[in-house]
Amino acid sequence: MRLLEFSPRITDSGYTLWYRNIGTQPYKFISIDNEYNPTHGYGWSTKENDGFWAVNSLSRVYLPKPNKTSxxxxxxxxxxxxxxxxxxxxxxxxxEVELTRELKSFKFPISDSTLKQINVITFRFSNSAIP
Incomplete structure (x- = not known):
């Protein structure tokens, strides 16, 4: 990672969040919103027009601790x-939620005692299918 000009930002429970500046816009190595590449985790496809597909029955992303929201x-x-x-x-x-063919939003609380500096978000799917 250092050869690619990344430097460690946060280390917690065996995980390290790496960071690199590109010009004036920072490149966040780990994120799951549409502005950044969420494939730095496990079990995700590359970005498509309609989002990201899980390619296994288990997928993960790694997120830094949120500033204020839980x-x-x-x-x-x-x-x-x-x-x-x-x-x-x-x-x-x-x-645990049931997904349909219609895109839906799910918002759920996370207790502060659950959060760490780097958080492992794991998705376990009941069925696996490749589009």
Missing amino acids: FLTIKASSLAIPQRVKIFVNQRKVI
Whole structure:
């Protein structure tokens, strides 16, 4: 990573968040919003026009601790119906939802005691399908 001009930003529980400045815009190595590349985790496809596909029954992303909010919002749909997804934050199950073919938003609280400096968000899908 250092050869690519990344430097460690935060280390926590064996994970390291790396950071690199490109011009005046920082490149955030780990993120899951549409402005950045969320594939730095495990089990995700590359970005497509309609979002990112999970390519396994288990996918992960790594997120830095939020500044103030303790909520996580995801927008998701599924080709495989029925599809249930269990979402864990740092190995603690925080929610289980049923996905449909229609894109829906899910917002759920995360307790401060669950959060770390670097958070492992794990998605466990009941069915696996490749679009």
